[in-house]
Amino acid sequence: MANKDDALADWSTGFFDCCSDGSSCCLTCWCPCVTFGRIAEIVDRGATGCCVHGTLYCLLGGFTHLGPSVYAWIYRTKMRKTYNIDGNECRDCLASCFCVNVSLCQQYRELKNRGYDLSAGWEGNAHLQGGGATAAPALEGGMTR
Numbered sequence: 511m512a513n514k515d516d517a518l519a520d521w522s523t524g525f526f527d528c529c530s531d532g533s534s535c536c537l538t539c540w541c542p543c544v545t546f547g548r549i550a551e552i553v554d555r556g557a558t559g560c561c562v563h564g565t566l567y568c569l570l571g572g573f574t575h576l577g578p579s580v581y582a583w584i585y586r587t588k589m590r591k592t593y594n595i596d597g598n599e600c601r602d603c604l605a606s607c608f609c610v611n612v613s614l615c616q617q618y619r620e621l622k623n624r625g626y627d628l629s630a631g632w633e634g635n636a637h638l639q640g641g642g643a644t645a646a647p648a649l650e651g652g653m654t655r
Contacts, residue, residue: 519595519596523619525605527616531618534622538614542567545615546567546582546614549614552621552626553588553592559631567582582614
């Protein structure tokens with residue numbers, strides 16, 4: 511019998527709920543590299559900064575249209591596994607390769623709904639929570655709609 515805590519959660523917002531957060535929607539529309547960089551920094555727990563991820567995202571886009579999508583796919587899967595969100599690699603791939611900006615918007619909203627201020631970065635969130643540079647926002651329980 512599975513433990514109640516092992517249950518997979520749903521995303522806190524729907525895939526196409528981009529307009530529910532106009533600021534992240536506009537940011538992703540005009541500067542997807544910034545959105546991706548912020549997401550990746552939080553998912554990596556500050557191991558690599560926003561600027562590094564965002565620059566690599568842009569560089570990959572300069573060489574091929576598929577590069578940023580694959581990079582986003584890797585981080586969508588990593589984020590989903592980190593937060594125990596229902597899904598699989600195939601769905602992550604489809605979301606990232608065919609609707610990369612919509613996927614990034616959903617990930618951005620998810621992290622915001624989990625208490626992160628993505629513009630503050632990993633260290634900024636840790637300091638906002640009073641936990642130093644090694645802690646993340648303290649959250650209890652799973653996400654609900």
